Amino acid sequence: MTLLAARNVSRHFGGLRAVDGVTLTVERAQIHALIGTNGAGKSTLINLLCGEVAPSAGRVEMMGLDVTRWSQPRRARAGLGRTYQHTTIFPSFSVRENCRLAAQARLQRPWDWLTPAERCDTSTTAAEGALARTGLEPLADQVAGTLSHGAKRQLEIAMCLATAPQILLLDEPLAGMGSGETENMLALLADLKTSHTILLVEHDMDAVFRISDRITVLVNGRVLASGSPQAIRANAEVQEAYLGDATA
Missing domain, CATH: 3.40.50.300 (P-loop containing nucleotide triphosphate hydrolases)
Structure with a gap:
């Protein structure tokens, strides 16, 4: 198909x-x-x-x-999810926070942006699933900007997955x-x-x-x-x- x-x-x-x-x-x-x-x-x-x-x-x-x-x-x-040639992560946020923000951005309810990402159950669930799928769970609390190049690219894909593509x-x-x-x-x-x-x-x-x-x-x-x-x-x-x- x-x-x-x-x-x-x-x-x-x-x-x-x-x-x-x-x-x-x-x-x-x-x-x-x-x-x-x-x-x-x-x-x-x-x-x-x-x-x-x-x-x-x-x-x-x-x-x-x-x-x-x-x-x-x-x-x-x-x-439809998309990554770019150059990394587009939030370097000062943790790996988990990057995924939460990506998941929250997909929500169509504007009032959800008034809720911190860590308090949004839908975003948290999506983020945790994306971290597990990409093998980034052990690095979830690490600041994204300190990751290796390969891990940053994995994080970009995890952020993509958090939007349920x-x-x-x-x-x-x-x-x-x-x-x-x-x-x-x-x-x-x-x-x-x-x-x-x-x-x-x-x-x-x-x-x-x-x-x-x-x-x-x-x-x-x-x-x-x-x-x-x-x-x-x-x-x-x-x-x-x-x-x-x-x-x-």
Whole structure:
């Protein structure tokens, strides 16, 4: 079942076609990787899918609904979570407080913001569940700014999970990680796949080919190829445009 789709989506910035007629479908309980060189349009496409940027043409669908004109907060409330290339945690708050605030932000009742996050039972329950799922319970009371880089990236995903998403858009979740941190993150993503649908942008090709069920390659804002990791690795156009002989 398709949970997220771009249908002939384009985004132009003046004369620049950052995304040009892209069609992409993300299926339930899959990890779908989006790869391409810098400037290929990956982050712009993620921004279009999450509602941060409006398309110049085409439409975006979530769970069969046309959400093209929905705001980013409305898409988030409908089950779309997103992380960014650079960490977006609250560094002076504890790990637990970060997750509570993320959970509370999803609530549609404005009066809940008058209640401290630790007194909001709904937020507390969501935060504790997210910490358990990401393995951050032992660090729950640590100040977020003192975490290792890998743990900060885990915290971002925990904050995402605290908002109860069905779909996760992850922008370079492995960026800047050492080998041990990468392995921890890949194990987390494999576990999350059992309950969530994941679209990720990533430059670590070894990790992409290990973890993905499907890969889409963007070149100059257009889809060059989309298919299984085996099909992408064997695609001569992809090898020439992006992967090179090392992956042949």
